[in-house]
Amino acid sequence: MNINKLVWHEFKQHKSQLTSGLLAITLGVAVIVGIRSVSVVSEKAVAVNLDNLGANILVLPQGSNVDNYYSADIDAPTFPEEYVERIASSTIAGVDNMSPKLTRRIMVNNQKIVLTGILPKNELASKPIWQNSGLFGSQLQASCGPSPSNQTLGYKDEKLQRKSIDSISSDDCLVGYSAARLLNLKEGDKTTIEGKLFNVVKILPETGTIDDDRIFAHLHTVQNLLGIKSQVSAIEIMGCCNAISEGLLSKLRNILPDTKVTTIGQIVTTQIQTNKMMNKVSYIFLIIIVFVGGISIGNFMWANINERKKEIGMLRMIGFSKIVIYRMLLTKALLLGIIGGIIGYVLGTLAGVWLGPQLANLSVNPIPGLIGLSLLISVSVSIIGSLIPAYLAGKIEPFSNMQEA
Amino acid sequence: MILNVNNITKKYNHIDGVVDALNNVSFQVDKGDFVTITGSSGSGKTTLLLSLAGLIKITSGEIYFNDFRVDLASDKKLSEYRKNNIGFVMQSFALVPYLTAMENVLLPLVITNHHSKSDKYTKASELLNLVGLFNRRNHLPKELSAGQQQRVAIARSLVNNPSIIFADEPTGNLDPALSVDILNLLKNINVDNKVTMLMVTHSPQAAEYGNKIIKLSDGHLIS
Numbered sequence: 001m002n003i004n005k006l007v008w009h010e011f012k013q014h015k016s017q018l019t020s021g022l023l024a025i026t027l028g029v030a031v032i033v034g035i036r037s038v039s040v041v042s043e044k045a046v047a048v049n050l051d052n053l054g055a056n057i058l059v060l061p062q063g064s065n066v067d068n069y070y071s072a073d074i075d076a077p078t079f080p081e082e083y084v085e086r087i088a089s090s091t092i093a094g095v096d097n098m099s100p101k102l103t104r105r106i107m108v109n110n111q112k113i114v115l116t117g118i119l120p121k122n123e124l125a126s127k128p129i130w131q132n133s134g135l136f137g138s139q140l141q142a143s144c145g146p147s148p149s150n151q152t153l154g155y156k157d158e159k160l161q162r163k164s165i166d167s168i169s170s171d172d173c174l175v176g177y178s179a180a181r182l183l184n185l186k187e188g189d190k191t192t193i194e195g196k197l198f199n200v201v202k203i204l205p206e207t208g209t210i211d212d213d214r215i216f217a218h219l220h221t222v223q224n225l226l227g228i229k230s231q232v233s234a235i236e237i238m239g240c241c242n243a244i245s246e247g248l249l250s251k252l253r254n255i256l257p258d259t260k261v262t263t264i265g266q267i268v269t270t271q272i273q274t275n276k277m278m279n280k281v282s283y284i285f286l287i288i289i290v291f292v293g294g295i296s297i298g299n300f301m302w303a304n305i306n307e308r309k310k311e312i313g314m315l316r317m318i319g320f321s322k323i324v325i326y327r328m329l330l331t332k333a334l335l336l337g338i339i340g341g342i343i344g345y346v347l348g349t350l351a352g353v354w355l356g357p358q359l360a361n362l363s364v365n366p367i368p369g370l371i372g373l374s375l376l377i378s379v380s381v382s383i384i385g386s387l388i389p390a391y392l393a394g395k396i397e398p399f400s401n402m403q404e405a
Numbered sequence: 406m407i408l409n410v411n412n413i414t415k416k417y418n419h420i421d422g423v424v425d426a427l428n429n430v431s432f433q434v435d436k437g438d439f440v441t442i443t444g445s446s447g448s449g450k451t452t453l454l455l456s457l458a459g460l461i462k463i464t465s466g467e468i469y470f471n472d473f474r475v476d477l478a479s480d481k482k483l484s485e486y487r488k489n490n491i492g493f494v495m496q497s498f499a500l501v502p503y504l505t506a507m508e509n510v511l512l513p514l515v516i517t518n519h520h521s522k523s524d525k526y527t528k529a530s531e532l533l534n535l536v537g538l539f540n541r542r543n544h545l546p547k548e549l550s551a552g553q554q555q556r557v558a559i560a561r562s563l564v565n566n567p568s569i570i571f572a573d574e575p576t577g578n579l580d581p582a583l584s585v586d587i588l589n590l591l592k593n594i595n596v597d598n599k600v601t602m603l604m605v606t607h608s609p610q611a612a613e614y615g616n617k618i619i620k621l622s623d624g625h626l627i628s
Contacts, residue, residue: 317490318512318561321516
């Protein structure tokens with residue numbers, strides 16, 4: 001027999017006390033695990049939905065008019081294209097994709113058209129609605145959803161992805177839905193823009209935005225046509241909402257001092273607020289569990305110690321030091337914490353899997369990583385709640401058995 | 406000489422004033438002695454035993470266990486002192502209700518490192534045999550009679566090979582026949598195992614088992 005076995009023997013003796021002691025901590029952990037299970041999936045879903053709305057940060061020259069976010073680049077002043085490289089080579093995290101563009105109103109076949117020079121792969125990444133049309137490769141990953149590689153911050157930071165450019169030929173163009181109808185163009189046609197003949201490689205699907213009125217061509221081709229070399233009128237950035245809330249805009253302003261860095265406020269605010277609310281709820285429950293669980297465990301331990309006063313006195317009498325008594329009680333608290341954490345994790349996960357589809361219309365899968373969080377919370381609360389009772393148990397007089405029948 | 410008690414005094418503060426529980430008590434105990442401490446209720450018998458075991462602090466005087474100064478020792482040293490040198494037999498048996506007879510006997514060895522697991526079980530088995538309860542080793546205290554529980558407590562008091570056993574009214578909860586049984590067992594242990602015995606009792610018959618009898622009255626040693 002050893003101390004752990006002694007603790008285990010005693011542990012098994014007070015099953016009803018044990019159940020009530022475990023109840024608060026187990027339920028608390030279960031609620032946290034349930035919320036986290038749902039919120040992780042929910043954050044990811046929100047991120048995917050919001051990413052599908054497109055880029056959320058716009059870098060414009062100082063003095064640009066930003067009354068209409070989607071058309072702010074049209075006829076705007078310009079700034080050096082080198083700024084793209086400046087962002088890409090910086091250590092700023094949370095920039096998932098960049099799309100530099102140069103935009104001017106021009107006349108094509110006597111019709112007013114918006115000509116936009118783009119770097120195609122980057123443009124693709126910031127316009128997921130085009131990806132879904134099958135025009136380009138696979139769909140983008142959500143920029144703000146937790147990814148296996150970066151669960152904590154929830155954004156990717158791959159410079160290679162930022163720099164992937166140049167895949168559209170200098171003679172090709174993409175024509176927006178409305179522009180194609182206006183100019184009576186279809187795929188395979190040729191059209192002359194600013195004296196240069198272009199192949200219409202794709203008619204873009206309708207987006208309901210100013211992009212429908214645009215003709216897109218390679219940025220460097222447009223720069224040459226317009227005589228505005230190495231200049232752009234805007235950089236669209238798909239920034240992670242977490243990074244934006246952590247000061248991405250001011251970091252961009254620091255490295256691009258003569259620009260105006262703005263966001264699509266509604267999108268970003270919604271995204272940030274949703275994530276913050278989820279986290280807040282988790283924190284509130286964490287605080288509740290620390291107080292209620294800690295008090296509950298403390299109460300259980302104190303009742304248990306009072307009931308075992310004679311026993312503890314006898315142990316002190318036969319030579320158990322205060323340290324050994326503390327160890328016994330804290331081992332018991334550890335055991336309580338481990339059991340509470342495991343049961344809480346299982347209950348919380350089951351609740352999340354069951355309630356996720358019903359409450360949030362989301363399919364929730366168990367998150368094995370949360371078992372560690374559950375145990376950490378449960379064991380910490382249990383041990384903290386047991387510290388004072390253990391200290392008081394050490395003060396029990398060893399002679400409390402003498403002459404008692 | 407295993408115990409040397411010099412002029413010990415123990416005063417308690419009480420609402421009615423200071424109570425002298427022990428007053429200038431001095432005596433010596435030699436190795437192998439069976440000392441009985443007698444006196445009427447409230448005479449200071451148990452206070453004396455608690456003081457010798459280092460379970461309460463005396464107000465003045467000196468207590469030596471061999472060369473160890475009991476009255477000045479720290480809580481940690483006193484735990485070591487009791488763990489390594491003393492066995493306890495209580496009137497209330499003081500067994501842990503959720504442990505079997507065997508586990509109760511093993512209890513003092515939980516905090517010692519100088520025995521292997523098998524040594525501990527062998528030792529506990531021998532002692533349960535000595536008190537005639539090996540066949541009841543897997544029984545809980547509630548499944549044993551009062552006399553059997555006290556025998557388990559006696560076996561437990563011997564498991565750490567103590568130099569001295571402090572017994573506080575060990576027959577107080579037993580009927581006369583069982584009391585004789587337990588007293589004979591304690592006497593045999595004292596003689597056969599050469600364990601010094603210090604027994605508090607209010608029974609004159611039980612007191613006769615000692616080769617030395619200390620009589621207390623109102624905290625004073627009267628013989």
